[in-house]
Amino acid sequence: MAERVRVRAWGSHGLHVRTPHYLRGRTGVIERCLGPFPNPEKLAYRLPAEAQTLYRVRFTMAELWGPSAENPDDTVDAEIYAHWLEPADAP
Amino acid sequence: MDKSWHDMGGDPAGPVIPAEHDFALWEKRVDALFMLTTAKGLFTVDALRRVLEDMGPEAFETMTYYERWITAVNRNLIEAGVYSTAELAAKIAEVKARGADYGTASLGGGDG
Amino acid sequence: MPHDHPDHGGISPSGHPYRPDQDGPLTEAQALEIAVRELLIEKGIVTAGEIAAAIARMDARSPAVGARIVARAWTDPAFKARLLADGSAAAREMGADIDALKLVVVENTPDTHNAIVCTLCSCYPRTLLGLPPDWYKSREYRSRMVREPRRVLAEFGLHLPPNVRVRVHDSTADMRYIVLPARPAGTEGWSEEQLAAIVTRDCMIGVAVPRLPG
Numbered sequence: 001m002a003e004r005v006r007v008r009a010w011g012s013h014g015l016h017v018r019t020p021h022y023l024r025g026r027t028g029v030i031e032r033c034l035g036p037f038p039n040p041e042k043l044a045y046r047l048p049a050e051a052q053t054l055y056r057v058r059f060t061m062a063e064l065w066g067p068s069a070e071n072p073d074d075t076v077d078a079e080i081y082a083h084w085l086e087p088a089d090a091p
Numbered sequence: 092m093d094k095s096w097h098d099m100g101g102d103p104a105g106p107v108i109p110a111e112h113d114f115a116l117w118e119k120r121v122d123a124l125f126m127l128t129t130a131k132g133l134f135t136v137d138a139l140r141r142v143l144e145d146m147g148p149e150a151f152e153t154m155t156y157y158e159r160w161i162t163a164v165n166r167n168l169i170e171a172g173v174y175s176t177a178e179l180a181a182k183i184a185e186v187k188a189r190g191a192d193y194g195t196a197s198l199g200g201g202d203g
Numbered sequence: 204m205p206h207d208h209p210d211h212g213g214i215s216p217s218g219h220p221y222r223p224d225q226d227g228p229l230t231e232a233q234a235l236e237i238a239v240r241e242l243l244i245e246k247g248i249v250t251a252g253e254i255a256a257a258i259a260r261m262d263a264r265s266p267a268v269g270a271r272i273v274a275r276a277w278t279d280p281a282f283k284a285r286l287l288a289d290g291s292a293a294a295r296e297m298g299a300d301i302d303a304l305k306l307v308v309v310e311n312t313p314d315t316h317n318a319i320v321c322t323l324c325s326c327y328p329r330t331l332l333g334l335p336p337d338w339y340k341s342r343e344y345r346s347r348m349v350r351e352p353r354r355v356l357a358e359f360g361l362h363l364p365p366n367v368r369v370r371v372h373d374s375t376a377d378m379r380y381i382v383l384p385a386r387p388a389g390t391e392g393w394s395e396e397q398l399a400a401i402v403t404r405d406c407m408i409g410v411a412v413p414r415l416p417g
Contacts, residue, residue, distance in 0.1 A: 012093060014093070018376050019375070020098055021101075022322070022349065034305075040137040040376070043138065046134065064350075065101070065350060070353055076371045076372075076373055077371070078375045079375045080376075099322050101349055102347075104347050106358055107343045107355055108338060108343065109338050110336070110337040110338050111338065114334060117237075120258065121236050122257075123261070124236070124243065126257050126261075127254065128243065143324070151342075155232075161235050164239060168239065168242075182242055183238045186241075192227060193229055193237075196237055
């Protein structure tokens with residue numbers, strides 16, 4: 001996985017997902033890799049869950065909230081599963 | 092890109108009210124039932140959250156935390172086939188017939 | 204089992220000492236809890252003893268456990284390094300009963316302040332600190348903490364200067380977090396016990412910093 005990543009701007013369609021809406025489509029930097037974890041999008045429906053690699057990704061307030069950011073250099077770190085991430089330079 | 096009601100990050104909201112309370116026995120029991128039934132593999136916290144989310148914002152605004160949890164634990168146990176809706180209905184009728192407060196409706200009088 | 208509330212010396216309609224959490228009219232949720240519990244016991248899935256033991260285990264978890272870990276980190280640099288590298292292992296080393304908790308410890312420094320939230324539900328390091336306060340689970344805290352953390356922290360009485368960077372940690376998945384606060388000046392030579400006494404739950408959530416008494 002690239003160092004700079006973008007969270008996929010997928011819809012959730014009322015399904016159980018653990019990728020917050022406010023991070024979708026936003027670009028951040030991988031803070032650390034946490035290793036494989038069972039996919040909660042399967043566990044929520046009592047299904048066998050494949051492992052997904054989980055990353056901690058760091059976003060600046062400027063990236064998340066633009067000019068209305070309270071302090072542009074403050075950050076939010078969140079855990080995002082690999083299938084919700086793509087390289088920041090992907091088309 | 093749709094946003095579910097429970098996905099609150101960044102929403103405008105009022106001041107944080109620094110509320111807290113000591114948990115009642117029945118709330119601790121709900122917590123314990125969740126911990127034990129998930130530890131025994133009947134469902135996972137993800138399935139608890141899925142039901143809590145599907146219960147919608149009205150439940151979030153009108154029910155307390157453990158009121159929502161016992162509803163979600165119960166639904167998962169039904170989904171897991173642990174007991175039937177008929178068994179549940181009969182048990183609830185039995186519980187309510189014992190008394191009008193928690194202590195007397197609970198066999199053994201709550202924690203005595 | 205321990206009582207959570209002192210009784211008020213009165214006698215309830217059912218003839219036992221009054222308990223405000225047990226002697227109000229039976230709610231639908233309480234009736235459901237009793238029914239689910241009894242069905243699980245009748246089906247042989249859990250025992251009453253297991254339920255009592257689970258409650259006792261949860262009652263034994265409190266911010267005091269986290270405070271001991273913080274105090275150790277303040278006095279033992281090697282322990283602090285282990286705590287930051289693998290929070291769960293270091294907490295177990297201190298004897299904390301944390302189940303499968305995957306703990307990440309984030310450190311406050313002179314130029315960085317950390318705070319914890321869960322915007323999607325209310326994930327919290329419950330097996331380390333005990334159950335979360337109601338405000339942590341509120342719409343207001345969950346919504347605003349990732350957008351205007353400085354204003355939220357100011358509502359808690361914590362006013363951070365602009366040169367201190369705020370790092371908010373949204374517990375979106377499998378990790379749980381505590382903040383390792385900075386050791387305040389004026390505590391040189393204090394024992395671990397004295398140090399632990401100034402580490403509150405709110406310091407470990409990151410909505411407060413340790414203060415010297417008086």
